[in-house]
Amino acid sequence: METRQPSHRLIWFLRGVLLVAFLGGWEMGARAGFLDPFFYSSPGAILARLFQWAADGSIFRHIGITLWEMMLGFAIGTVSGMLLGYLFARSELLGGVFEPLMALLNAIPRLVLAPLFILWFGLGITSKVVMSLALVVFVVFFATYTAIKEVDPILIANARILGARPRDLTWHVLVPSALTWIFTSLRTSVGFALIGAVVGEYLGATKGLGYLVSFAESMFDATGVFAGLVVMVIVAGGLDYVIGRIETRFSVWKPSR
Amino acid sequence: MSQPVISLRHVSMAFPQHNGDAFLALQDVSLDVDPGRFVSIVGPSGCGKSTTLSLIAGLLFPTDGEVWLEGRRVEDVQTSVGFMFQQDALFPWKTVLGNVMAGLLFRQVPRKEAQERALSWIRRVGLAGFEHHYPYQLSGGMRKRVSLAQTLVYDPDILLMDEPFSALDVQTRDLMENELLALWQELRKTVLFITHDLQEAIALSDEVVVMTAAPGRIKARYPIQLARPRNLLDIRTSPEFEAIYSHIWGDLREEVMASYARSQ
Ligand SMILES: Nc1ncnc2c1ncn2[C@@H]1O[C@H](COP(=O)(O)OP(=O)(O)O)[C@@H](O)[C@H]1O
Ligand SMILES: [Mg+2]
Numbered sequence: 001m002e003t004r005q006p007s008h009r010l011i012w013f014l015r016g017v018l019l020v021a022f023l024g025g026w027e028m029g030a031r032a033g034f035l036d037p038f039f040y041s042s043p044g045a046i047l048a049r050l051f052q053w054a055a056d057g058s059i060f061r062h063i064g065i066t067l068w069e070m071m072l073g074f075a076i077g078t079v080s081g082m083l084l085g086y087l088f089a090r091s092e093l094l095g096g097v098f099e100p101l102m103a104l105l106n107a108i109p110r111l112v113l114a115p116l117f118i119l120w121f122g123l124g125i126t127s128k129v130v131m132s133l134a135l136v137v138f139v140v141f142f143a144t145y146t147a148i149k150e151v152d153p154i155l156i157a158n159a160r161i162l163g164a165r166p167r168d169l170t171w172h173v174l175v176p177s178a179l180t181w182i183f184t185s186l187r188t189s190v191g192f193a194l195i196g197a198v199v200g201e202y203l204g205a206t207k208g209l210g211y212l213v214s215f216a217e218s219m220f221d222a223t224g225v226f227a228g229l230v231v232m233v234i235v236a237g238g239l240d241y242v243i244g245r246i247e248t249r250f251s252v253w254k255p256s257r
Numbered sequence: 258m259s260q261p262v263i264s265l266r267h268v269s270m271a272f273p274q275h276n277g278d279a280f281l282a283l284q285d286v287s288l289d290v291d292p293g294r295f296v297s298i299v300g301p302s303g304c305g306k307s308t309t310l311s312l313i314a315g316l317l318f319p320t321d322g323e324v325w326l327e328g329r330r331v332e333d334v335q336t337s338v339g340f341m342f343q344q345d346a347l348f349p350w351k352t353v354l355g356n357v358m359a360g361l362l363f364r365q366v367p368r369k370e371a372q373e374r375a376l377s378w379i380r381r382v383g384l385a386g387f388e389h390h391y392p393y394q395l396s397g398g399m400r401k402r403v404s405l406a407q408t409l410v411y412d413p414d415i416l417l418m419d420e421p422f423s424a425l426d427v428q429t430r431d432l433m434e435n436e437l438l439a440l441w442q443e444l445r446k447t448v449l450f451i452t453h454d455l456q457e458a459i460a461l462s463d464e465v466v467v468m469t470a471a472p473g474r475i476k477a478r479y480p481i482q483l484a485r486p487r488n489l490l491d492i493r494t495s496p497e498f499e500a501i502y503s504h505i506w507g508d509l510r511e512e513v514m515a516s517y518a519r520s521q
Contacts, residue, residue: 158346163363
């Protein structure tokens with residue numbers, strides 16, 4: 001079967017057409033009165049709101065807070081996930097005792113815990129960081145655990161004959177192998193970190209993107225809700241781009257897809 | 258008479274199986290290899306050839322009998338040997354240079370010296386210009402060359418080679434065999450070489466050891482008195498070679514058939 005690859009340009013052109021048609025239709029529907037702006041707002045109003053937020057600088061404070069919570073959650077979650085994964089994979093005893101527990105905890109939908117976290121850790125950033133790390137730690141834990149358990153025994157045998165001491169095995173074989181897996185799950189864990197922070201803010205906070213949307217909702221301000229969502233999409237897209245760059249930088253030994 | 262560098266004494270190896278029984282992979286294997294000799298082991302697949310090498314290298318320990326290396330009982334992983342694995346054993350996250358240097362760095366050779374020695378071996382196996390490539394960027398033959406350099410760079414006296422060339426195409430394999438023989442001629446290391454290719458075994462070796470189908474035992478040993486240095490391209494067509502070949506093949510064939518029959 002032969003399928004001609006559609007050109008890059010054509011794809012981008014069609015994407016553009018789709019976007020313009022969607023936004024244009026929305027805007028015109030709102031102006032013509034088909035779509036009640038109270039419920040559906042309009043692209044023009046959303047754009048105006050975004051400019052207003054940018055002009056008074058408030059949006060950057062919210063973005064900053066959310067990113068900060070997310071980064072703390074991601075960093076703490078990643079480091080503890082790696083440490084736990086390493087320990088449980090290396091020690092038969094710890095692994096035997098705790099691995100099923102981790103699987104069990106992982107099965108709990110953690111978003112449901114968000115109200116509890118807010119109860120325990122307050123309305124400040126701590127509860128958001130905890131929410132975020134609670135999501136990240138499992139992704140990284142399982143990536144590390146599997147990577148170390150599944151590392152090719154031939155590589156370990158080769159390293160040992162080449163004279164590797166236990167420390168060399170860790171740094172030259174186990175960690176690089178685990179890093180490949182952790183990088184593969186990087187997109188997921190960064191996404192989870194963002195979701196954790198935003199959900200935490202949404203349920204109870206005084207700052208951040210989640211708070212922004214939740215506040216607009218409580219005011220029945222559809223424009224504010226949409227504008228907040230647009231900012232989240234931009235933030236998520238930016239993070240995705242940065243991760244893409246990090247991935248290409250660090251996984252040089254992987255054949256490019 | 259010099260003392261053997263490798264000595265297996267009544268070695269048996271049983272692997273536990275899922276159903277609780279033990280699977281006997283090697284049974285009462287005794288084998289001595291004298292220093293500087295090139296000895297090959299041939300046998301049907303699954304007869305315990307790889308297991309034998311792992312026992313010598315201290316990656317596994319026998320359930321019965323003793324393994325001795327350079328006059329010491331093997332009770333731990335042996336870093337004094339060079340080991341070329343049947344499977345690809347390069348570190349995929351290290352470059353060619355990184356892979357070849359690894360053994361030296363593990364042995365605490367200063368980085369600068371390690372790098373110089375590694376570079377010289379990379380050149381020697383014909384990979385100059387590929388120092389900063391990763392294994393996935395190399396062909397199968399090139400990866401084997403990297404393995405060879407990785408093994409030889411720390412100058413082990415004993416080389417254990419597990420079907421190192423069996424995954425290569427015929428032309429590449431001929432080339433690599435020739436290069437290995439030239440290296441051996443020059444370095445005079447003790448080589449224990451595993452292959453399932455009898456021609457390869459005869460062409461390279463001073464002695465060919467034939468193993469039986471599982472449980473692996475030593476069926477017979479054949480000294481190969483072909484003159485050295487050998488030209489591998491011509492040697493296979495000589496009448497002498499053919500006589501040795503048909504003689505050994507008679508024994509090996511039985512084992513291959515037995516192993517084949519069992520797998521049916
Ligand atoms: N770690 C192991 N556990 C269980 N059985 C094994 C193990 N290693 C090898 N065997 C078995 O021992 C036999 C010999 O294996 P091996 O030495 O790899 O054979 P060869 O290299 O001659 O093909 C095979 O039947 C194989 O399935
Ligand atoms: Mg084998």
